[in-house]
Amino acid sequence: MGDVAVQAPEAPEQVNSFSRVFGAIFSPKETFASIGRRPTWIVPVLLICVLSLAVVALFGHRGGWRPFFEKQLESNSRVQDMPAEQRAEVLDRVVAFYPKVIYSIAVISPFVVVLILGAVFLGVFNGLAGADLKFKTSLAVAAYALSPGIIRGLLAIVIILAKDPATVDLQNIVASNAAILLSDHAAKWLVALMRSIDLFAFWQMILMAIGYHSASPKKLSTGAAFAWIFILYLVIVLASVGATAAFS
16 A cells, blocks of 8 residues: 555644734735735724824824814804803813813724724625625724724824924824815815815725725625725715715
């Protein structure tokens, strides 16, 4: 009887979540293929969370809260009709309370966003494209596709350190969207619309398309995945712009 060749089992794939963050940005095809085989998701979300907290803390440390909220209240006609002393009291209360809310949002929102994206695209691609994705895989693709947010956070820190905090718009620190073309007196619905035309948003959508294609290459092309992602983004943008126009 001849010798039977025994094939050694393949070594398990080594997973380094931090290298995956950089890989998602600089070599997305290979990285998302690896994510599809061994999904992980917590590290990019934690990094975005930490950077968001750092941005908010640095903004506050540099004295940005009062001028930021002063600008916000300038567009509130009810507040502007108050006597000067009463306006100052309102501003003091806002500065004392709302930074805590923003800190909370910085901690919670990265996790909520990834969970919602993972769940929504799991339903869309499984239900409409038969992709047969697992929730953990969808969660991992959504999480790593948001990795450009880390670059946005680092740029925001540099900008806050370099500029007078009174001139920094906390809602658009990096100025990566078309809202920078508008005047300070532009309609709020128009500002909301122009902010949706954002470099980082489109970068993240492209990464999501690559990621979902890599997770289910036989059922999803990159183009089809991007089309579904863009349609959903457009629906969200239109709903946001409509709500802004209705209540502003």
